Amino acid sequence: MGIKVAKFGGSSLADENQFKKVKDIINADPDRRYIVPSAPGKRFSEDIKITDMLYRCYDLAKRGEKFDEEFALIEKRYNDIISALSLTLSLEDDFAEIKSAMRAKVGRDYAASRGEYLNGKILAEYLGYAFIDAAEVIFFDENGRYAADHTDYVLSERLKNVERAVIPGFYGVSANDTIKTFSRGGSDITGAIVAKAARADLYENWTDVSGFLCADPRIVNNPRPIGIITYRELRELSYMGATVLHEDAIFPVKSAGIPINIRNTNKPEDCGTMIVASVSTIPGDEENSNVITGIAGKKNFSVISLEKDRMNEEVGFGRRVLEVLERHNVCFEHLPSGIDTMSVVVNDLAIAEDKSELIADLFEETNADSIDVESGIALVAVAGHGMKNMRGTAAKIFGALAEANINIRMIDQGSSELNIIIGVNNDDFEESIRTIYAAFEN
Numbered sequence: 001m002g003i004k005v006a007k008f009g010g011s012s013l014a015d016e017n018q019f020k021k022v023k024d025i026i027n028a029d030p031d032r033r034y035i036v037p038s039a040p041g042k043r044f045s046e047d048i049k050i051t052d053m054l055y056r057c058y059d060l061a062k063r064g065e066k067f068d069e070e071f072a073l074i075e076k077r078y079n080d081i082i083s084a085l086s087l088t089l090s091l092e093d094d095f096a097e098i099k100s101a102m103r104a105k106v107g108r109d110y111a112a113s114r115g116e117y118l119n120g121k122i123l124a125e126y127l128g129y130a131f132i133d134a135a136e137v138i139f140f141d142e143n144g145r146y147a148a149d150h151t152d153y154v155l156s157e158r159l160k161n162v163e164r165a166v167i168p169g170f171y172g173v174s175a176n177d178t179i180k181t182f183s184r185g186g187s188d189i190t191g192a193i194v195a196k197a198a199r200a201d202l203y204e205n206w207t208d209v210s211g212f213l214c215a216d217p218r219i220v221n222n223p224r225p226i227g228i229i230t231y232r233e234l235r236e237l238s239y240m241g242a243t244v245l246h247e248d249a250i251f252p253v254k255s256a257g258i259p260i261n262i263r264n265t266n267k268p269e270d271c272g273t274m275i276v277a278s279v280s281t282i283p284g285d286e287e288n289s290n291v292i293t294g295i296a297g298k299k300n301f302s303v304i305s306l307e308k309d310r311m312n313e314e315v316g317f318g319r320r321v322l323e324v325l326e327r328h329n330v331c332f333e334h335l336p337s338g339i340d341t342m343s344v345v346v347n348d349l350a351i352a353e354d355k356s357e358l359i360a361d362l363f364e365e366t367n368a369d370s371i372d373v374e375s376g377i378a379l380v381a382v383a384g385h386g387m388k389n390m391r392g393t394a395a396k397i398f399g400a401l402a403e404a405n406i407n408i409r410m411i412d413q414g415s416s417e418l419n420i421i422i423g424v425n426n427d428d429f430e431e432s433i434r435t436i437y438a439a440f441e442n
């Protein structure tokens with residue numbers, strides 16, 4: 001028997017009907033042995049997530065205000081699920097304990113984590129699986145960082161003795177024994193951690209979309225779904241704004257070589273997106289002939305361009321530029337350069353406050369002949385593992401943009417040839433994405 005870890009997001013467990021779909025999915029494949037739930041999410045667009053309700057209760061408690069009314073709404077949501085599923089489980093003791101812990105102000109993370117904790121208890125009961133409290137198996141160190149090695153050791157030992165279990169997402173325990181959560185959306189990370197510890201064959205991440213789309217549907221009409229994508233491409237696209245999976249969820253499974261499959265709880269027949277280490281991992285990939293995997297981007301960058309005669313002969317020029325940026329606490333995104341020019345692409349916000357001091361320091365440190373700053377630049381990343389072996393990809397992108405009358409302000413292609421980054425004016429951002437998409441997909 002294989003092992004699959006299945007994480008279900010908040011919308012997949014928002015009410016009793018969603019719980020039923022989840023049970024059907026789990027029962028359809030005996031390999032789905034370890035299940036990681038989020039807290040109940042929104043049932044309709046104006047609804048409030050349980051996690052947000054818990055934060056609100058805690059904030060009231062912390063100010064010494066009453067929160068019973070708000071907390072009663074949380075109790076009702078769980079109790080409605082329990083009775084609709086005809087379970088005999090009672091969470092009344094847990095509710096009482098959580099309320100008194102909130103009054104004792106034990107921590108905002110503790111309060112938020114109870115959403116997953118309670119949902120995990122219900123799901124375990126409903127499935128007939130064991131319940132493993134994440135506080136017993138997921139650890140943070142004294143600096144508040146996730147303790148990967150310790151967790152992997154304890155959790156993998158624990159799972160060896162449990163054939164099927166529900167482990168709530170989003171939280172663990174810190175060095176001083178208090179509950180700590182990952183950042184929002186962090187159940188994705190728990191799922192990846194469990195997959196690694198279980199030495200799983202696959203990490204399934206069940207949500208309310210059938211995987212990643214090749215471009216933002218708010219910009220491109222009906223974009224193609226992505227069938228297969230590498231971890232690295234995903235990282236490029238997520239960084240540039242494509243969301244579905246928490247960015248940090250990639251690392252635990254990537255290091256263990258476990259593929260991630262993004263699936264849709266409401267459309268379990270869809271294959272979703274498979275995220276793999278390299279494209280050859282999946283047999284049958286030969287059919288996947290798309291050159292471009294995805295297009296994503298972000299607005300509001302600045303390009304700082306330094307020019308100096310004979311820059312290429314000057315040892316340490318780049319270091320001096322980067323040192324100045326470091327002193328000003330500015331991260332750089334890209335460094336396209338020419339023989340006597342060097343450009344640094346940074347986020348507009350990162351230099352908004354002390355732009356003139358930064359430029360003055362750069363002049364002083366580098367003796368550049370000129371330094372120009374251009375703001376309002378958007379970056380568009382075109383990612384694709386197929387690009388490397390395909391001649392003419394760049395020509396196709398740039399030709400299409402020229403035809404659409406879009407002025408390209410910057411080009412950067414990593415040596416991995418995994419992606420091409422193009423800088424355009426903010427105003428041309430959406431049209432650039434549509435144009436590139438049309439050049440490859442039509």
Ligand code: ASP
Pocket residue numbers: 009010038039049051052115169170183184185186187188
């Ligand atoms: N419930 C948490 C949140 O709303 C964590 C998660 O859903 O992944 O952020």
